[in-house]
Amino acid sequence: MTTNQVYGIQGPIVTVNGETDLSMQEMVYVGQEHLIGEVIRIDDKKTTIQVYEETAGLKPGEIIQATGMPMKVELGPGLLNNIFDGIERPLKEIEKQSGYVISRGVNVHSLDREKKWTVTPLVKVGDQVRGGQILAEIPETSAVSHKVLLPVQITGEVVEVVASGDYTIEDTLVKVEDFQGQIHEVKAYQEWPIRTPRPVDRRHESTQPLLTGQRIIDTAFPIAKGGTAAIPGGFGTGKTTMQHQIAKYADADIIVYIGCGERGNEMTEVLEDFSKLVDPRTGAPLMERTVLIANTSNMPVAAREASIYTGLTIAEYYRDMGYDVAIMADSTSRWAEALRELSGRLEEMPAEEGFPAYLASRIATFYERAGYMQTLSQNDGSVSIIGAVSPQGGDFSEPVTQNTKRFVRCFWGLDADLARQRHYPAVSWTNSYSQYVGDLSSWYRANVSDNFVNDRAEIMRLLHEEENLLEIVKLIGSDVLPDSQKLILQIARVIRLGFLQQASFHEIDCAVPIKKQAKMMAVILYLYERCKSLIQWGMPMSYLNQSSIFATVINIKYDVANDQLDQLDKYFDEIDQFYDRAIAENG
Numbered sequence: 379m380t381t382n383q384v385y386g387i388q389g390p391i392v393t394v395n396g397e398t399d400l401s402m403q404e405m406v407y408v409g410q411e412h413l414i415g416e417v418i419r420i421d422d423k424k425t426t427i428q429v430y431e432e433t434a435g436l437k438p439g440e441i442i443q444a445t446g447m448p449m450k451v452e453l454g455p456g457l458l459n460n461i462f463d464g465i466e467r468p469l470k471e472i473e474k475q476s477g478y479v480i481s482r483g484v485n486v487h488s489l490d491r492e493k494k495w496t497v498t499p500l501v502k503v504g505d506q507v508r509g510g511q512i513l514a515e516i517p518e519t520s521a522v523s524h525k526v527l528l529p530v531q532i533t534g535e536v537v538e539v540v541a542s543g544d545y546t547i548e549d550t551l552v553k554v555e556d557f558q559g560q561i562h563e564v565k566a567y568q569e570w571p572i573r574t575p576r577p578v579d580r581r582h583e584s585t586q587p588l589l590t591g592q593r594i595i596d597t598a599f600p601i602a603k604g605g606t607a608a609i610p611g612g613f614g615t616g617k618t619t620m621q622h623q624i625a626k627y628a629d630a631d632i633i634v635y636i637g638c639g640e641r642g643n644e645m646t647e648v649l650e651d652f653s654k655l656v657d658p659r660t661g662a663p664l665m666e667r668t669v670l671i672a673n674t675s676n677m678p679v680a681a682r683e684a685s686i687y688t689g690l691t692i693a694e695y696y697r698d699m700g701y702d703v704a705i706m707a708d709s710t711s712r713w714a715e716a717l718r719e720l721s722g723r724l725e726e727m728p729a730e731e732g733f734p735a736y737l738a739s740r741i742a743t744f745y746e747r748a749g750y751m752q753t754l755s756q757n758d759g760s761v762s763i764i765g766a767v768s769p770q771g772g773d774f775s776e777p778v779t780q781n782t783k784r785f786v787r788c789f790w791g792l793d794a795d796l797a798r799q800r801h802y803p804a805v806s807w808t809n810s811y812s813q814y815v816g817d818l819s820s821w822y823r824a825n826v827s828d829n830f831v832n833d834r835a836e837i838m839r840l841l842h843e844e845e846n847l848l849e850i851v852k853l854i855g856s857d858v859l860p861d862s863q864k865l866i867l868q869i870a871r872v873i874r875l876g877f878l879q880q881a882s883f884h885e886i887d888c889a890v891p892i893k894k895q896a897k898m899m900a901v902i903l904y905l906y907e908r909c910k911s912l913i914q915w916g917m918p919m920s921y922l923n924q925s926s927i928f929a930t931v932i933n934i935k936y937d938v939a940n941d942q943l944d945q946l947d948k949y950f951d952e953i954d955q956f957y958d959r960a961i962a963e964n965g
Contacts (some may be wrong), residue, residue, distance in 0.1 A: 411483030414898035454567025464673035464685030510754020519666035572687035589629035591889025599812040604750030611792025612772025627889035630704035639712025657752035700757030846868035876932035
């Protein structure tokens with residue numbers, strides 16, 4: 379038997395000289411403290427391992443223990459309302475063992491082996507079952523019912539089922555005999571390699587929006603369930619806050635928040651906020667449908683690279699139960715920087731700005747695991763991925779942002795000038811786009827209003843027209859513009875302040891239902907049409923500006939409660955009264 383020994387150590391990279399019995403992507407334990415590692419390169423002269431823990435103090439000659447298994451995670455009840463590090467070690471349990479500092483080589487199970495769960499079997503003896511089928515239900519939290527899935531590699535007949543009752547995840551719940559006569563014991567949890575996508579029956583087209591309550595997203599640049607989006611922006615433009623808002627208010631069943639290389643105080647803020655938030659759908663704490671993956675900037679860089687795949691695998695597991703899952707990855711730039719550091723230590727040929735040549739393919743592999751799927755259990759589920767990008771100096775031409783744009787269909791570019799003006803969300807309506815608008819148009823017509831798509835197009839047209847007019851104003855001033863163009867500037871201001879700008883901490887404005895968004899658009903465009911008629915009648919824009927009607931429409935977002943949409947009808951009457959008064963006074 380080959381003895382695998384440490385030969386060289388370079389940061390998180392460990393090498394073994396000569397032939398070994400290790401295989402590619404195999405998980406190993408390195409040294410006396412059993413540091414967790416993964417084989418990433420093998421040739422006839424040496425084997426290279428990336429270690430997911432701090433390697434300080436590791437010495438040549440220490441033994442490397444093979445496991446015969448790939449890097450994997452445990453999937454089962456107990457994932458929700460929990461926080462893990464990048465390789466799915468529960469931080470609450472680690473704290474009990476090693477205090478506030480994570481000790482090297484700490485060995486804890488990802489899921490609690492002692493806790494008992496209430497299990498209700500959904501199959502009986504004699505049933506024919508196939509991989510991915512739901513065998514039992516467990517109330518994991520008050521908000522989410524956990525579905526026990528048959529491992530995908532097993533197909534056969536149920537030969538034994540436990541009675542309804544309380545069991546640990548180590549207890550056998552169902553026994554299945556496959557076609558070769560082998561008996562498989564199915565427990566409440568299973569294991570899955572993090573770099574292998576979980577299989578599905580087929581992929582659906584994305585025809586339903588992932589509603590977030592944020593007008594700039596739901597109306598202007600929507601994302602579909604199972605879709606992909608990027609939030610690029612420089613420091614202080616609001617990437618993290620925007621992801622927090624989406625995580626709080628999106629109509630996803632499960633939230634997987636991956637803090638990838640972010641500052642520890644930001645993850646602390648997430649923990650504190652989420653523990654206090656009440657889920658508007660269930661009335662339970664929001665954490666009851668949330669999984670947090672925390673790999674902060676002071677944690678080992680190799681685990682940062684793995685954290686993305688850990689979160690993805692957990693998301694796919696809940697998707698396979700038939701849930702809609704939203705992943706918040708903050709930030710993929712820190713993940714790419716981890717790839718760059720590891721690539722440099724491996725002495726690989728660098729590409730643009732020192733990133734590895736395979737950066738684009740890694741980014742593609744990440745986003746391609748999103749989708750709206752028919753699962754093996756014949757349910758529909760989705761994984762939507764929203765990744766923050768942190769380009770240095772806010773430069774969107776850098777490699778991570780440019781390669782991300784190739785693989786996402788929704789791009790919410792944050793603008794530093796808007797952020798400085800305290801306009802939040804600071805999403806630029808000129809640099810952002812969504813390719814889902816056409817896919818979602820039928821849903822909007824059926825579930826919101828017949829005019830929604832056309833109204834959105836008109837709103838965007840006015841904003842782009844304002845952008846062109848402002849270039850003229852910068853050169854020669856606004857006085858030379860005809861009143862019709864001055865009106866466009868005023869209405870665009872109403873759109874920016876009254877519709878696109880949104881207060882994260884306002885009781886009413888923090889999250890707005892899509893039907894209210896549609897009516898707000900209709901009111902703004904009705905004001906535009908009536909004012910345009912007055913301009914055509916010869917009314918000067920200076921007279922219109924004296925009215926309070928524009929400020930009244932801007933304040934709709936604060937003055938009308940989200941559950942009292944009928945109050946929006948009075949604004950059409952107010953606009954008509956303003957129109958009639960203007961005609962009477964200037965007739």
